[in-house]
Amino acid sequence: MKNQQLNIGTLITHLVCSKCNATYSHQIVQTFSTCCNVPLSAVYNLNNQTIDAINTSDYTMWRYQFVLPVIDPVNIVSLNEGFTPISQLKKLAHQLSIDSLYLKDEAVNPTGSFKARGLSMGVSKAKELGIKQMVIPTAGNAGGAMSAYCAKAGIEATVIMPKHTADTLKEECRLYGANLIQIDGLIDACGKKAREIAASTGAFDMSTMKEPYRLEGKKTLGYEIAEQFNWELPDIIVYPAGGGTGLIGIWKAFKELITMNAIKGPLPKMVLVQSVECSPMVHLFNNGQLPENYTPKSSAALGLAVPYPFATAMMLDVLRESNGIALTVSEKEMEDGVEEIAEIEGLLLSPEGAATFRATQQLLKIGWAKSTDKILLVNTGSWYKYR
Incomplete structure (x- = not known):
């Protein structure tokens, strides 16, 4: 059955x-919903569908192509x-006196x-839509x-970035041939500038959750977690959330897998972690x-550092549906966490990744875990990018 379905198209x-x-x-260019001004989400026909459609010979996120939105490969x-x-x-x-601690390393x-x-998903769908x-x-x-993906696709890219961002992150954009614009402020100020550029030039605005397809790429995290744990999910997933696409995407994947009768046992409790310096979701x-x-x-x-995320309602839904929790860690805790994890496990995590470890310590201390x-834990990036 599996071999017969390897070439299955998107559902x-x-x-x-x-x-x-x-x-x-999904066959024309879309941004967010015009009815309610909230994110759009892709829907698939999963009736009678099974995970046998996974292309196990593909060791990228595209092994799940049947539940991804690109029509023509x-x-x-x-x-x-x-x-x-x-x-x-x-x-x-062992240090935390717990039985099992895992890391999904996105670095x-x-x-x-x-x-x-x-x-990858957003640019692929943009290419398909012209x-x-x-x-x-x-x-x-x-x-x-x-x-990077626009360079490969031959699409013109403009990036709006805060001036205080690490030089490595700025230079990679230049090397990939993007037009880099630096401004004062946080990502909300960058978003305002992006909207102005989109309105004046016709460029498509790829802001977080203001188009439907970045979410579909991020949801492959959830498919991988399920598959790598042999379809028996962890009890708790600790996730560092700014715009929240990954958190929402993981949960979306789990619900799709439920529809396909692929998951064994209960769903995890989802933990949202933010910095005390910028923690809108914890307040909400x-x-x-x-x-x-x-x-x-x-x-x-x-x-x-996302002060006004667009998908707040969707993130709150994930936390409520999963009986999860939202909490903050300090900048010092993250800094010390990076060093502690490096010294003990030989891994250099991003500050966001270190935040998940510090959050886990809090959860154990208060008895929530x-x-x-x-x-x-989900480490979202490489320490080397922050220099």
């Missing part, structure tokens, strides 16, 4: 508004992203971060990823609103 049927479920065509723009390793952190687990992706997944120019606001890694989760004196600041964890829980 996408339409896009849907994440608030009211109004339907949109000729439009796939790939740099061999995805299928990143999961390893056990046995020494850290080994092309361009050094999990952004490769979303931008888009010739793209613009993206970024805290760093997404801009480098879009620059705990209090239902941002504080009156809300003053978001930059963070060493560049990907966490148990010593018998199987806990998975």
